[in-house]
Every structure is written in structure tokens, then in C-alpha cells.
Amino acid sequence: MFKNYTTNQVILPLDFSFQLEKNDIAFAIDQLIESIPEERFLPFNHQMGPSSYHSKMMMKMILCAYTQSVFSGRKIEALTKDSIRMMWLTQSYQPSYRTINRFRVNPLVNALLRECFVQFRSQLVKEQLIDEEAIFIDGTKIEANANKYTFVWKKSIENFDKKLTEKSNVLYDELLKDKIIPEIERESAKELSVTELGQIEEKLAHVVEKFTEKSEYEKDGTIRKSIRSKRKVPKKTRKLVHDFKERKCAYQKHRQILGQRNSYSRTDPDATFMRMKDDHMKNGQLKAAYNLQIATNSQYILGYDLFSNPTDTRTLHPFLTTLKECFFELPNYIVADAGYGGEENYQAVLEDYERTPLITYAMYYKEQKKKFKQNPFLPANWFYQELDDTFICPNGRKMNFRNYSIRTDKYGFKRYLKRYECEDCSDCPVRSQCTKAKSDKNREIQKNMNWEYFKATIQQLLSEKETGKIYRQRKIDVEPAFGYLKACLGFTRFSVRGKQQAHNEIGFALMAVNLRKYRLNKPENKGDSPNNRKNRRLKILFAIFGLLFYLS
Template sequence: MKASPVWKTNSQNQLSLLPPSFDDFVPENHPVRIVNTIIDQIDIRSIEKTYKGGGTSSYHPRDLLKILVYSYLRNLYSSRKIERALGENVHFMWLSGSIRPDHNTISNFRSGKLKGKFKKIFNQVVILLAEQGHLNLKDIYVDGTKIEANANRYTFVWGKSIKTSRARIEKQLKDLWRYVETVYAEEEQKPNEPDNFQAIDPQKVSDTIDQINQALQGKDIDKKVKQKLNYAKKNWPKNVEKYNKQEQQIGGRNSMSKTDPDATFMRMKEDHMLNGQLKPGYNLQASTNNQFIANYTLAQTTADTTTLIDHTEDFIKGYDQAPDALTADAGYGSDENYAYLEEKQIEAFVKYNYFHKEQLDEKRGTNKKPFAANKLYYNNETDTYYCPMGQPMEHIGSYQRTTATGYRQNIDRYQAKNCRGCQLRPLCHKAKGNRIVERNHKLIRLKAKAKKKLLSPEGIAHRKQRCWDVEAVFGNIKHNMNFKRFMLRGIEKVETEIGLIAMAHNLKKVTLAI
């Protein structure tokens, strides 16, 4: 005879003399306990000061901060989903102490109370983790990745289009005035020319149009010209005002989004083949150690080169100390960055452009450009270069070149004495006269110093570690945490959001280490 199955007892309708404690349902090493312990140890008086006294009671900012950090650790970014979890998830109930702030309270705290204040909280947590031995702040690995903004992908403003639109208005104003001069020329008269045709100030544009209308008053003018003047009076001044506002918002960038003016259009990598398209976004810069995020900043530029100094300065400001060593990829190698790191006495393991190609050519023994300026022999004592034929190229002067960031480079020029009749001339250069080369001696020295460091055993170790240290962090954020697009708008709010992501990443690493 077949035995009957035995079912486990269901105590759903069983009355309890004492209700169970939430603490019984939370394992000892659960991530929620880590979040609770860490947040309890940090100073949040800067947030508490933002609350006004009196009135109705408020949720304590420490409780709301715990809820937000744990939500991001659990990949919950929507304030409505967080509100729902507070009533359904026993871990959220335990962490919050059974308080249930609604989604508006959570959203306002994240985008309002934390704005501009979260970075100091993040730094406190990093220092705490460093004291516990999870990471150190001496050796950092820097890289960047682009994250899409919460903005419309198809409403954009280009810096060049603003200039083009202004130039079009200026040209049309001049064309209208030429018409005025043509009308007056038929009557052998000369009108008073407007002072300025530039489409910079809306009032001046309006005054110029009024002056053209006044000059044509009582004249027999073309119907199309009259229609154009009416259109110009109605639209051009407000268009110029719009261009001025957009130019102020865009700053020194090439583009911006209309729905999030702080976001810049950047090419996003969509798949493993690096296919992508232009989308509004922010350039996230991160410093890591042992795959923990030590520092983060957001840039509105697409190139990593111009972000390194500000990012490092932010690190120094946050921890009152500079790192001993900094490792970065070739996107950060520049004259200005090398000089800055040298001045701050930070040991730099930073590649320059074509570093890998240079090593590959040396390994293969190939030399595709044997007559390039960097292959010419240089005598430091006499400040003289020598051409491939051994002819001295003497110093003929120097000039300064200013980069887009305002950094000044000193460029020295050297010229050969006589290239006429030289058999190597077709291979050496294609200029009409004697060959001239331009050299940035400071950059040459800094690149030689960087190359020596990069090829040292310590440099090779740092370069190997950079790949799995910082790039793995971005992989975790984008794929495991599924954070590929911001939910908030405006750089200050977005900085808070990426800070929550960074802290959640770090605390998740702590839970894995236990």
C-alpha cells in the first residue's frame, strides 16, 4: 500500500501571543545590516541643518539615507518601487523601523536634501572602508565611461547652429539695408546707416529693424520686403534672446539637450562591436582601488583628457591628501596632465597616444616614418637638430600655443640650412623651402619620463591591474546593477544619483568580502 505524503504545517491562521520580530528574519551577515551599521557611523549634520524647526514631524534623514542606499544596492531606483518595497519587503521594514515614507518624500529627499551634500557623506564611508582594510587611498586607477541622461534624444542644440543662426540674421539685416540704399539711390539720396548689424542684443536688432522701417516709410517698396520686415520685427529679437540664453547654458560645450541643458550629446557604445549613436549624457570619471570606488566626478565634455585635473583636485579636496600613484589609460596622456601630476608629486603611470603602437613597432623592428621629427638626432648642449643627411637644423625661434583648456605650450622651431639638391628630400619633407620642424621640449621630456615609468616592473604591474580594477567597476554598474540611464535631471541632482550608485557598489563589495 502506497504511503500518504506528509505536508508541512502552515501557520498562517495561527494566533501568536507576541508578534515575531523583524530581526528574526534578517540573517547576521545580510547586506541590509551592513548598510545599517555603516550609515549609523557617519556624520550627517550637514543634512540635518537643512530642516526647519517647528511644524509637523519629519522623517529622520538618517533613516531616509539608509532606505535610499539599500534601495540602490538592490537595484531599486524608482521612488514608487522603493515606497512599495517598504510595505512588502521584510528587510526594508527592518531597516526603516517600519516607517513608510511615500514616493514624494523619498524623491524630494534624494533630489533636494542630498543635493550638494552627498559627496562628503560618500567620502566618510570610503575613509571608514579604508580603515577596515578594504581599500587604500594611496594607489588609484582612473577611467571614464558615459552614462545616458534622462533627456529627450531628439531635442538638441548645437553650439555651431547658434553661431550660424546669428550670422544668418546679421546677413539678412545687411541685405535689407542694401535694399534701402538701392531705393534711395534711385532718388539720389543717402540714408543714415544703422550703427550695428550684429545679432547680439535683442534690443539692438529691434532698433535696427525700426530704423530700416523708418527709412522706407513713404517709399514704394517691394511687397516681399515688407513681409520680411514684419516677420523680422516679430521674430528676430526673441530669436536672438533665445540664442543668448542657449549660449549661456551651453558654455564651452559643442552641444546640449533641451530637456536637460546640463547634458551633452556623446557617442554611446551600444554593444560589443562599439556601434552606437549620439545621446545626451554625462562623462563619469571614477578612481578605484581594489575595485572599490574611491572618488567620482561628472564631466560635461566627451574627452577624458580634460577631466583628469578636476577629478584629481576633487579627490584631494575630499580626503585632504593626494594619492601617491595614479594609473590611467592613453586618453589622459597630455602635456598639461603630466605637468600637473609632476607638480603635485603624484607618481604617474599614464599612457600617451600611440604608446602601444610605439612598443609594437619597436618589438617588430618596423620604422614606417624614419624621417619624422621625433626620429631626428638632437644635441641638447647646442640646441640643434640634425637632418637625415647630417645637416644641422638651428633654432630659429619659438612661440606659445594655447590649448582649449587655456594651457600654454612653448613650441620651438628649427630649420635646415639648405635642402636644395638633397637626394632624400622627397622622403624627408614636402615643403617648398628648407625643412622646418616644431618641437615641444617639455612634452618630449614628460613623455620620456612616462615611458620609463610605464615600462618599469612597477609600471607593468599597475597597467595590468588597471584593466580589472576600474573597468570591472563600470561593468558591474552598467550590467549587474543595470544602471545605464539617470533618472534625475541637472548635473547637481545627477551627481547625487551617481554617488548613491557608487556607495551601493562599495557596500555590495563589502558584503561579498564577508
Template sequence: MQMNYTNNQTTLKLELDWEPEEHHIAWAITTLVDSIPTGDLEAESSWTGRPEYPVKMLLKMLLFSYSRSVFSGRKIAEMGDENLVMRWLMGNIVTVPSYRTINRFRVHPRTKTLIKRLYSLFRTQLTSLGLIDDSALYIDGTKLAANANKYTFVWRKSVEKNEPKLDEKSNQLYDQIIQNEVDLAVRQETDGSLDSTELKAVSDKVSNEIDNLNQVIANEKVKPGGSQNKRRRRKLKHYNHLLKTDLIPRKQNYEFANRTFGERNSFAKTDTDATFMRMKEDPMKNGQLKPGYNLQVASQHQYTLYFDLFQRPTDTRTLVPFLSSIFTQAPNASQYVVADAGYGSEMNYQFISDDLEKDFLIPYGMYEKEQTRAYHKDKRKVANWDYDEYNDCYTDLDGIEFRFHNYSIRHDRYGTERKFKVYWAVDYFEDPQRQELATTQSGRPRQISINANWEYFKNKAKEQLSSEIGRQLYGQRKIDVEPIFANLKAHLAFKRFSVRGLSATWNEVGIALMANNLVKLAKVAANLKEHGQKQEGNSHKSRISFLFSYRIRVMSRTLLRLRIFGAETCAKRQLVPLNPKMVIIPSSGIMTIFTLMLTS
């Protein structure tokens, strides 16, 4: 037998209002978005035409859909029609925004300002709830795939290799056109290459010369052996064809690539802001480079407090701009900056200590290896040598002395300046055995270069990481920031962007990370309530067990009396009852069956 079911029968709806359950994520979204001041939402809009959709409503729709792993604009619009919670967040509005409206809103520059304001309010909310403090910021990064084809790559080395060949070909063609008596005079520099504008000017002048030849050929008579003008026109047409179909388009592509590269070595044609990187998700196990972005996150207690998106594939050079943006927004954001060894560099250490005046808990690349026994026994490592501070010299484990020789300044490919002190081995011309140890295979004296600034920061990193608070905070790093990426990629399934361009992807990842924050906040609130109910339930159970044990003791005394009374009655009557089982229903409602062991 099944219960009655019909969805076509008209019913009288007595429930006029509906709300999500108490600790649903919709409440967290509503509380956060509604806290945005009205002044931040006001913008210039037209006084004519259809009224705009409320910004708060669109923001709530995006946060809820991203928390449910829905990233498509069409799917979000569909949720607005079918999902009950989404309808409640929209305020039961009659007209649902189209997918075009949703997509335009999440890539709009105005949305970026709203997202920044949203994170500021969220940090204030967490601080008021006591969920975060200013003890430490945990920083880490991950790579997200761009919405671009993985085979639309443009490499800087390829452009640098092929563009000079194109320039040489253009210069040769330029000389050939001049030899055909075409007055060009478009080259800006005698020895320089022709840019696309100059090549277009050359093509225009060649086209004009071809038009003039057409008029001349139309009026001239047929000559034996063919017309000289026709042969000249044929060559010019060939040159013009090369210019229009090969040289000019390729030169334009190279110029566009050079403008787009910036400091990068590659970009994708379908999303020019994306850089080709080696992703952690590599199903083919071949290390294939794919277009993507480098996401940097600063967290505490698994909440994303700050984030930024970079086009650089390595984490080392993202720390300085990321921390600059953080401490510009909040100068007292944290006292400790905690990150893994991928961020350990002289430039980063110096920026945190000198510019920000903060403490860092960031190991350098060789930190773990330097703790091993094999490293301490390696006589090639300068760290194991003796240093005489008074004479400023080093002595290796073989007794070879290295004395200061000169200063050296080096620059890396990014322009960072590093100062070194160069030490040369002493000349042991009187001792052939030691002289052999003091020279290289080519006969030159051995040299070592010491970066005093880098050694200072390495020692400072060791000291801070080995301290009690340093060990505690650095041990917390892996369980604080790593779960954010796990929840983002595994639970929310956000591994690839749905929009293109650095500004648009920044907006989208900001929405996704905030949705992840609100999911966690809603779970924390629900767990606190459940924990409170469990504590109340445990105390209630203890009271019940006490009352139950008390009633059992009272019942046992009653049963004993009944057993004695039954035995006496049967003995008097000299008979055994037909049913030796007696049923007693105590006042507690528990049925107890026992047997009277009677003998005649």
C-alpha cells in the same frame, strides 16, 4: 498531500522583532549612514506644518533601492510599502514617503553635501578595515546616457553659421522700417547686430506706429486710388509679423544657445547640461551621438573612492579638475596616479609632477607603438635620430644635419601654451644628392619642431612604466577600475540617468556608485565568514576521517575474529548455515555485511 495553507486566519504572533540576515547589505547601509554626524544632518526647517522625514531614512531607502536596480521614484515608494528589508531600514514607519518626496530629496543641493560626507566616512571605514591604502589611485571614465531625447540636439557650428544670416536679415528689415518713416533709434552700435532686446523695442515702436495709423485711417475719407496710410500700415504689419514670429524668437534661441554652450559644442534641449557624445553602447553600430555625461572614477581594490561628472566627452581634459578636487579633499590621497593612455598629455603630466608633486603611471598615445620593431626602424621618426647635445643639432639616418633655427610658441584651441625649438636642415649646395634629401618637394629646407618639455615627460613616463613597481601597479589598473563600470552597468543596470541637470545627475550617480560599493563590501564580509566556516569545517572533517579510519581498523579485526569463530563452529557441527551472510552492526552505526566462506 499538501501542507495546510491559509492567509486569512488570525494567529498569535510571538515574534515581535525581525532583522535581516547577518551579512545582508542592509547592515552595511545602516552602519555607514548612521555614522554621519548629527551636525551634518541639521538644516533650517519650518517650525510649522508636518514634520520632515528623517534624512537618514531617505538616504537608506535610496541606497537600498539602487542596490536592487530600482531607480524610479514610484518604484522606490512601492518598495517602502511591500519590501520587508526596506521597512526595516525605514524603522517600520507608518507613513511611507511619496515618490515626489523621494525625487525632491535626491535632486536637492543639500543631498550633494551629504553624499560628499558619505564618501569621506566610507573611505575612513575602508582604511580602518585595512581594505585600502595610499599606494595608488586608479582612474578611468565611462559615459552614461542622459535623461534626454536623442534628437533634441543644438550644435554650435549650426548656430555660428545661421546667426550671422539672421543678423543680416534683421539689419535689412531695420533699414526698411526706417525708410517707412518710423523713428526707431534703438541700435546701440552703428555696424553691430541687433540683439533680442533691441528687436523687441523695434517691434514695440512699429506697433505704436500701427496704432497711430489706425486712428488716422478711421478718421480719413475715402480717396480715389486708395489710401496711402493703409498701404503704409500694411507694410508695417508685415514687418511686425516678421519680427514677432521669426526674427525675435530665433534671436532669443541663438542667445540662449550661446549662453548654454560654454566650452561645449552641443547640448540637448530637454537636458541642457547634457552633451552629445559617442557612447560605447551603440546597438545600431552607426556611431550615433547621444546626450550624456562623462563619469570619472578614482578607485582602489574595486571600491569607488572619488568620482566626478563632466560635460566634456574626452577624458584628457577631465584629469586636471578631477585630481584637483581629489587632492583638495585629501592631500595625501595617493602617491601614484594610474590611468590609461587616454589621459596622457603634456598638461596632465606637468600638473601631476609640478603642482601635485606626485608620480604618474600614464602612458601617452604613441607609447605602445614606440615599443615595436617597425617604429625603431622608421627613419622618419626623430626619436631614432642622433642628437648632439653640445652643438644642439640632430642627424637623421640619411646623414642630414638639422641645426637650431628659432623658438616658436603655439596655442591650442583651449589656450594652452607650448614652446617649441625649430631646427632647419643644413644647406648642402655642394652635394646635389644630399641637397635633395635636405629639402622638401617645393624646394624649401626641411624643418622639425621639438617640444623639449613634452619629450622630458615622455621619457619620465617610460622610465616609471618600465620600473618594477610601475609594471606592477599599471598591470593592476585594468582589474581594479574596470569591474566598477561592469558592475554599475551590467549588474545594477544603471546605464541612463533618471533625473536632469548636472547637479541632480551628480547626486544620482553618487548614490549608484555608493550602492555598488556597499554591495561589494557586504559580499566581502559574507565571503570572509564562509571562508572561516570552510576552514573550520575542513578541520572538523579531518578529525572525523581520522576517527572513521580508526574505527574501520578496529572493525576489521573484529570481523576477522568472527570469521574464524564461525568457521570453527560450523566445522564442529558438520553443517553449512542456511544463510551464509552475517550482519554485524558496529557501535559507529555503520552497517557492514560480509559473507563467511565456510566449507564442510
């Protein structure tokens, strides 16, 4: 006997929620979006034109699609027609892929996504799923939606511009020498600006026009031919100067887009070429990408930001500012790996934010080894006499203070150094092991006392039991979030272009990671996991076998 089945019978429309499981992720998505205050959606409201889809519905729909690893606008549109969960969230509305794509790149969506993270964190705190003692920060590179061979390198632009400057100066000197054009007023004797090249082009065009007028009024063919031959040089030079001017404008535009970066992609100018680790032979590849920074606790992503800077060192300060202004008040402990360890970052965390940094530096683990500590030729192991402000070298001689110096990096950060010089290295028996300086010079060392203080502070913090335990938790807290994003969710490449648009998309992806993890960690859902169901079936089978054995 079959169950009753017919496709020709008319049925009344039912509430799709009855067809969803009790612990379906659609309910978590609906609860999260509904928790956002109503005034946050007012910027999407408009009084002119046809009515639009509610931004609540659009947020739920896109979040639901991202939790199912669907990132394409056309595939999201297909889900609204096929998925029961999507039909319930959209109430059977079916927005087109154009509407979906326009909404997710809308700059106003950024504020909604941040509000999602704020509400989600409040829910986690309320349910005691996270603590507010520390945040764990790390970064990863996500490939941009850009072609591989669209790179523009800063060094190449500088070299091309330098050669162009030399050529234009030589050409200008030749024009003056041959008295083709009069001299122009120059702002700098080193190079010709775009305006000055334009003036040269205008003067050459005026010279060409004079030769043209003469040839038109001249009736003698031989003389007219002679005039035209004289016109060739300024005419050809005018085209060359025009080309120089266009190239000069292009190089200025490239510099403006580059800023402090070393490269960018012509497909997506906000993306920077970064070393990716996606080759199975562990060969890094240069691809256009963005640097994603996240802050986690208990493997939940609490805040995020996107940078065009390939290194993590320069991102900590602006990222902490974003967390404080847009997401939540910073906790007491800021935990990160050695990629963030630096004098500028330590100073920012301790002084600007008044928090405790649990961040190692590059040489931290090497300095803990026995080989490092027993090396007598390393200045870090030399005895320091505080009263005399001198160090004692391995041969027992004094390294006297010489002078102060200030080193400013390309970003404007100043480091204050103290320089020391040995009193005499001429007849030292261990000179070859101690220094590679010339025979007529004494060994010199420099010390950054501010940096030494920060190093001592970090060593003290990580040696303590409580703070050391918090730092050791970093690897099992922030790293799994990236693994879940790339391996489980399958988000390895952006599908939109531009930093603002990519910022919105990564917000949807990270919230999808949170929602999937939240659903699995809820107490009522843990009993329905595949492993638990398998264990229950095994227990039932063992009970049946035991009963049969007993009856036999």
C-alpha cells in the same frame, strides 16, 4: 502533518532584524549611515511645518533599493511595503514616491553622499581592504534622462546666427535707402544687436501708427486705400524685425547654455550628446549623456564626479581637485590610461599636486615597437647635438634652430615650441621619403621640450619594476567597477534630469556597488557564497558514496 499556519491569529509585532540573515546587506547599510557624524544631518532639520522623515532613514532606504537594482521612486515605495529588509531599515515607515524623489534630488544630499564615501574609505583602510599607495582613474558615459532628438548643435547655431546677421543688415540698409526709418546709433557695423533690433521695431511701429491715424481721419475711400497700401511694407517689415529679434535672443540663450560644449539636449540642458558604445554591432550612437569619472583602489570606488565634457582629457584636473577637497588626500601615484595623457595633465599632476603620474600618452605603445624605433625619417629617432642645438637628418645634414613660437589652444593653455629647419634639402636623394614639402622649401620640424621631458619621465617610470606593476593593475582595478555598475547593478541610464540631480543619483548607485562588493568580500561571508555551498554539497555526496562503497 502540516506546520501551524493561520492568517486569522493575532500576533505581537516582532523585530524584523530577527528575520534577516546574519550577513544581510541591510546591516552594512545601517552601519555605514550610522557612522556619519550627527551634525551632518542638521541641515535637514526644520522648525516649521509638520515633522519630516529622518534623513538617516531616507538615506538607508534609497541605498537599500539601489543595492537591489531598484531605481524608480514608485518601486522604492512598493519595497517599503513588501521587503522585510526595507521594513527594518525604515522601521515600518512608508514614505510616498514623491517624498523619495524630492529627497534624492535635494542639493543637501550631495554632502551626505560624500560623507558616506569618506566614512566607507576609512572603514576599508581600517580593515586593510585597500592600500593608500595609488588611485586608479577612468571614465565612462551614462545616458541621461533625455529624448534622443532634442539636440542643439553649436555649429548650427553659429551658422543660423551668421545668416540672420546678413539678413538683418540687408533689411536695415533697405529701410534706410527707402527712407522708411531714420538711421540709428550702432555699436558695431558688422551686426545688429538685440537692443538695436528693438529700436528698429519701435521706429517701424511708430511709422505704422502714423499711417493708421491718417487712414482713420481720411474720409475719401480711394485715398484711405492708398494709405493702407503704403502701410503694408513697414507693417510687414516690423513683424520680420520682431522675428529677427526673437531669434537673436534664442541664439544668445543657446550660446549661454552651450558654453564650451558643442551640443546639449533641450530635455536636459546639462547633458551633452556623446558617442555611446551600446550597439551590438559596435556602431557608436550619439545620445545625451554625462561623463562619469571615478577613482578606485582594490575595485572599491573611493570618489566620483560628473562632467558634461565628453572627453577624459579635460576632466582630470578638476576631478583631482574634487577628490582632494571633498573625499581624501591624494596618494603618491595617480594611475590612468592614455585618454588622460597630455602636457597639461602631466604638468598639473607633477607641479600643482606634487604627485607621480602613471599615465601613458597616445603614442606610448607605438613608440615601443621595433618598426617605430628603426624608422630613420621620424624626428624622434634623429641624433640631437646639445651644444649646437641641432638635429641631424637621415642624410647627415643639420636641422638648425630657427625661432621660438607659442601655440595657445581654445582653452587658453600655452605650448612653447622650438622650430628647426634643414640647411639644404634641394639635392637630397631621400627627400621624397623624408618630407612632402614643396621643392623650393626645406624640411621643418618643431619640438616641444616640455612635452619631451614629460614623455621621458613617463617612459622611465613605466619601465621600472615597481611603478610598472602598479600601472598594469589599472585594467583589473577600475574597469570591473564599471562592469559591476552597468551589468550587475543594471544602472545604464539616469532616472532624473539636471546635473545636480544626476550627481546625487550616481552617488547612490556607486555606493550600492561598494556595499555589494564589501558584503561579498567580508571573510565571514565568503563561506556562504553559492560556489562554496556547492563544493560543500559535493564533498558530502562523495563522502556518502565512499562510505557506501566501503560497506558494500
